[in-house]
Amino acid sequence: MYTLKVISLLCFAFTASAAFADPALDALVEAYPDHLASHDDNSVTWKDGTVMPVGDKKQRTFEELLNAPTILDQFVTPYPLGTKFKVPAADEDPGRIRNEAFFTKMYGDCRTGAVTAHLKPVAWIPHYGGVTLMATDVNGVADKLTEVSRELETLPNSMMKYLVPPAGIYKCRAIAETN
Numbered sequence: 431m432y433t434l435k436v437i438s439l440l441c442f443a444f445t446a447s448a449a450f451a452d453p454a455l456d457a458l459v460e461a462y463p464d465h466l467a468s469h470d471d472n473s474v475t476w477k478d479g480t481v482m483p484v485g486d487k488k489q490r491t492f493e494e495l496l497n498a499p500t501i502l503d504q505f506v507t508p509y510p511l512g513t514k515f516k517v518p519a520a521d522e523d524p525g526r527i528r529n530e531a532f533f534t535k536m537y538g539d540c541r542t543g544a545v546t547a548h549l550k551p552v553a554w555i556p557h558y559g560g561v562t563l564m565a566t567d568v569n570g571v572a573d574k575l576t577e578v579s580r581e582l583e584t585l586p587n588s589m590m591k592y593l594v595p596p597a598g599i600y601k602c603r604a605i606a607e608t609n
Contacts, residue, residue, distance in 0.1 A: 492521035540602030
């Protein structure tokens, strides 16, 4: 009888924790282990104890998604995987929907200078006359970009026209219809 009670409690605990399983939020917490501690159905919890609401899964228009996105809204349009590319449909723009409060908390507010304090120089394709770019060191971005540059330098010379000069990387700017 004791074994049956233990099994029942374990099944309840597993079911309760599964209620908070959201693959997008699981991936978000996994992607930012230095910043995020956990999530539940309603919020993400930062390592410093800050709790941010994730929003709901209510259908919104593309304009609503752009103008007032929740953390969950960022996952509405997935990035395509693989090498078979297609012309995106209208309003199909992965990466464009971003919850400003989430990324300001993580990377800092560019309007206050908090971002520039974390910028680190990255030599971009230096063997082909590249330039120095400034990338954030938050989440190891600058180091990862350095690795990307090194790997891209191994491509054939014919590809360098697409890589040098770069179009840029960081620019603090206002985005239309946002704060």
